[in-house]
Amino acid sequence: MTLVARRIRVTGIVQGVGFRPFVWRLAQELELAGWVRNDAQGVEIFAQGDAAQMDALLQRLRSDAPALARVDAVQAQDEQSETLSAFTIRDSVKGRSSTAIGPDVATCPDCLTELFDPPNRRWRHAFITCTHCGPRYTVTRALPYDRAQTSLAPFPLCPKCEREYRAPADRRFHAETTCCPVCGPQLELLDAQGLPIRGDAIAATLTLLQSGAIVAIKGLGGFHLACDARHAGAVARLRARKNREEKPLAVMGANAISLAPFAQLGNCERALLEGRERPVVLLRKQPEAEAVLAGVAPGLIWLGALLPTTPMHFLLFHQAAGQPAGTAWLAELQQLLLVMTSANPGGEPIVRGGMEARERLAGIADAYLDHDRDVVARCDDSVLRPLDQGYQFIRRSRGYAPTAQRLPFAGPSVLAFGAHLKNTVCVTRGDEAFMSPHVGDLDNAATCAFLDETVERMLNLLEVRPDIVAHDLHPDDYSTRAALAFAARHDLPTIAVQHHHAHIAATCAEHGHSGPVLGLALDGVGLGSDGKAWGGELLRLYGPLCKRLGHLRPLALPGGDKAAREPWRMAASVLHELGRNAEIGARFQARGADTVATMLERQLNCPRSTSMGRVFDAAAGLLDLSSHMKFEAQAAMLIEQAATRHIELHGWPQAVENGWSISSEGQLDLLPLLASLDRAPNVDQAAARFHATLVAALCEWVTQAAQAQDLRTLAWGGGCFLNSLLSSGLRQNLERRGIRVLAPQRLSPGDSGLALGQAWVAIQSLEQ
Numbered sequence: 001m002t003l004v005a006r007r008i009r010v011t012g013i014v015q016g017v018g019f020r021p022f023v024w025r026l027a028q029e030l031e032l033a034g035w036v037r038n039d040a041q042g043v044e045i046f047a048q049g050d051a052a053q054m055d056a057l058l059q060r061l062r063s064d065a066p067a068l069a070r071v072d073a074v075q076a077q078d079e080q081s082e083t084l085s086a087f088t089i090r091d092s093v094k095g096r097s098s099t100a101i102g103p104d105v106a107t108c109p110d111c112l113t114e115l116f117d118p119p120n121r122r123w124r125h126a127f128i129t130c131t132h133c134g135p136r137y138t139v140t141r142a143l144p145y146d147r148a149q150t151s152l153a154p155f156p157l158c159p160k161c162e163r164e165y166r167a168p169a170d171r172r173f174h175a176e177t178t179c180c181p182v183c184g185p186q187l188e189l190l191d192a193q194g195l196p197i198r199g200d201a202i203a204a205t206l207t208l209l210q211s212g213a214i215v216a217i218k219g220l221g222g223f224h225l226a227c228d229a230r231h232a233g234a235v236a237r238l239r240a241r242k243n244r245e246e247k248p249l250a251v252m253g254a255n256a257i258s259l260a261p262f263a264q265l266g267n268c269e270r271a272l273l274e275g276r277e278r279p280v281v282l283l284r285k286q287p288e289a290e291a292v293l294a295g296v297a298p299g300l301i302w303l304g305a306l307l308p309t310t311p312m313h314f315l316l317f318h319q320a321a322g323q324p325a326g327t328a329w330l331a332e333l334q335q336l337l338l339v340m341t342s343a344n345p346g347g348e349p350i351v352r353g354g355m356e357a358r359e360r361l362a363g364i365a366d367a368y369l370d371h372d373r374d375v376v377a378r379c380d381d382s383v384l385r386p387l388d389q390g391y392q393f394i395r396r397s398r399g400y401a402p403t404a405q406r407l408p409f410a411g412p413s414v415l416a417f418g419a420h421l422k423n424t425v426c427v428t429r430g431d432e433a434f435m436s437p438h439v440g441d442l443d444n445a446a447t448c449a450f451l452d453e454t455v456e457r458m459l460n461l462l463e464v465r466p467d468i469v470a471h472d473l474h475p476d477d478y479s480t481r482a483a484l485a486f487a488a489r490h491d492l493p494t495i496a497v498q499h500h501h502a503h504i505a506a507t508c509a510e511h512g513h514s515g516p517v518l519g520l521a522l523d524g525v526g527l528g529s530d531g532k533a534w535g536g537e538l539l540r541l542y543g544p545l546c547k548r549l550g551h552l553r554p555l556a557l558p559g560g561d562k563a564a565r566e567p568w569r570m571a572a573s574v575l576h577e578l579g580r581n582a583e584i585g586a587r588f589q590a591r592g593a594d595t596v597a598t599m600l601e602r603q604l605n606c607p608r609s610t611s612m613g614r615v616f617d618a619a620a621g622l623l624d625l626s627s628h629m630k631f632e633a634q635a636a637m638l639i640e641q642a643a644t645r646h647i648e649l650h651g652w653p654q655a656v657e658n659g660w661s662i663s664s665e666g667q668l669d670l671l672p673l674l675a676s677l678d679r680a681p682n683v684d685q686a687a688a689r690f691h692a693t694l695v696a697a698l699c700e701w702v703t704q705a706a707q708a709q710d711l712r713t714l715a716w717g718g719g720c721f722l723n724s725l726l727s728s729g730l731r732q733n734l735e736r737r738g739i740r741v742l743a744p745q746r747l748s749p750g751d752s753g754l755a756l757g758q759a760w761v762a763i764q765s766l767e768q
């Protein structure tokens with residue numbers, strides 16, 4: 001046997017995920033001596049033993065790594081052998097950290113086995129967790145990640161938990177949030193007045209839910225409002241109290257099988273639902289959903305669903321199943337379905353603390369299932385949509401944030417303040433970009449304060465002092481004002497990045513693309529570099545530079561912002577543009593139609609915008625699919641689903657002949673297409689033709705620019721690409737013409753990905 005000694009460095013997500021005990025167990029098995037420790041770069045190992053066993057170690061460090069680890073590199077160098085008799089876990093080396101805090105993860109199978117095993121000391125323990133699962137980001141106050149810095153600090157380990165925590169062979173070795181019924185937090189059920197309800201909190205909560213009550217339930221990143229999804233009265237009450245008329249609600253089922261009667265579940269959908277991140281997944285509804293889940297997602301062909309994330313959720317389903325011993329019930333169909341919607345009254349940030357819940361949810365919740373483990377950081381549910389291939393983020397938050405995106409090269413540290421709507425912030429460190437969880441729409445003081453809080457938290461957790469601050473071009477947005485104030489306080493340079501430039505840059509950053517590229521940005525609105533409202537833009541990017549090659553024909557927005565909420569106004573605008581102003585008053589039953597006709601005639605309060613979002617609104621208005629939106633992007637969803645219904649039955653229709661024109665200045669005019677929609681007899685077919693024509697028009701627009709610019713790569717971004725007919729149709733058509741498409745994958749194409757683009761432009765501007 002040949003004796004060798006090696007020093008091995010492992011980088012990636014290797015701290016706080018059980019990596020050291022994993023190395024320790026491997027070393028025992030392979031009979032290697034030496035040690036393992038954490039340091040600022042990751043994990044360092046010294047190992048010596050038989051050469052073949054050493055090779056096995058190096059290979060298995062990658063192949064057998066713990067579930068939550070991500071191994072980016074394993075580098076080994078030869079060393080002199082030492083006199084060592086055993087393999088040990090050494091204390092961490094202190095120093096400036098280059099590691100990060102992990103995301104929150106759903107309860108793992110091992111913990112579930114214990115949770116439902118009556119003799120186990122953690123039987124029905126609502127806070128069961130181990131190194132492979134449980135809260136991370138939402139319970140951590142600061143780095144380094146150890147118990148004293150988490151919201152478990154007030155719960156000292158009992159002797160039994162302490163033994164597990166100290167034992168390298170145990171699944172709970174250095175599991176910072178571990179606890180048990182003796183030493184851990186406790187559940188508490190409170191009534192609407194905040195008075196404790198006696199008895200078993202889980203059993204009593206279930207009884208309340210089954211009787212139609214609305215219960216605020218504390219989850220990982222804040223409170224949900226829950227009710228029985230089969231109880232139409234409870235769902236209607238929740239909507240009325242939350243003042244949420246039609247916006248879809250998400251449903252939690254015990255497992256995928258229990259959701260199958262109500263939604264189409266393929267392998268991809270199932271994998272997304274069952275993934276440890278536990279996002280809300282948008283599923284295609286089955287007909288049965290309409291009757292059984294009345295009012296959950298009214299008028300929509302999609303249903304948002306998720307599976308239990310925390311032990312507390314699992315315990316509610318376990319209770320409903322009759323508290324069986326063992327985990328067999330987890331694989332069986334369960335009747336209980338719960339509406340689970342973020343407790344964020346009035347569009348403000350999600351409710352986090354118990355006292356706060358009783359204040360802000362008064363009049364909404366009938367009871368509160370609370371506990372004494374603090375949510376340190378708010379984190380909303382993530383939302384994804386399966387595509388033909390893979391999936392798309394609608395919101396990237398709990399379970400994913402703050403996992404880093406890898407950039408193609410290391411640069412200065414940037415702090416980017418993101419967009420006005422669906423705000424997130426981005427912090428870069430070296431070649432990593434960290435996106436914050438969902439902050440929200442910066443149209444209220446509470447969300448603005450949450451942005452400030454998120455910035456401080458991200459910088460502290462990552463131990464980053466930014467070199468430059470990036471923000472949107474819009475001077476009045478709170479994100480811009482906050483960015484400028486921050487930069488002034490810290491004496492830092494700033495860079496303003498145009499909204500659609502940032503959309504395309506975000507996609508380029510994700511794909512590590514820094515060469516010249518065509519950009520197609522399609523969204524609601526963003527301030528253009530000419531001071532006008534943009535939203536349907538053909539761009540050319542190269543490094544930090546951006547040139548506008550073309551745009552959609554601008555349409556008037558009668559009433560300004562109102563036109564973005566009332567699609568009939570956009571439809572009226574189209575009729576005016578077509579020279580049919582006289583028809584507007586009679587055509588639209590909406591109040592004020594005559595006034596809008598006059599406004600358009602005289603161009604009063606009719607700012608013009610090149611927005612693609614407003615084209616979708618106009619189309620929905622002309623097809624009478626939507627006149628007044630009850631929630632953001634409702635019109636666009638309704639026209640997409642009308643088209644989906646048609647295409648599922650009949651395939652894609654032909655594009656409308658002469659439905660568009662492209663001017664020599666690169667302006668794409670979709671007016672003929674819009675004209676063809678007015679009062680179309682078959683709405684689903686017309687909606688499908690609208691999509692087919694849009695795809696053809698955009699494809700020609702891009703192809704012409706590709707030829708003129710001698711570029712074969714297109715990056716796209718903007719909220720309109722959440723429309724999967726548009727994105728899949730356009731991708732197919734462009735690829736057929738030899739154009740390579742870069743699309744957002746790990747981030748939403750919408751404004752929540754914008755901060756990454758701002759950061760990417762800032763990095764490249766300094767690199768130049």
Ligand SMILES: [Zn+2]
Nearest residue numbers: 108111130133
């Ligand atoms: Zn676990």
Ligand SMILES: [Zn+2]
Nearest residue numbers: 158161180183
């Ligand atoms: Zn304990």
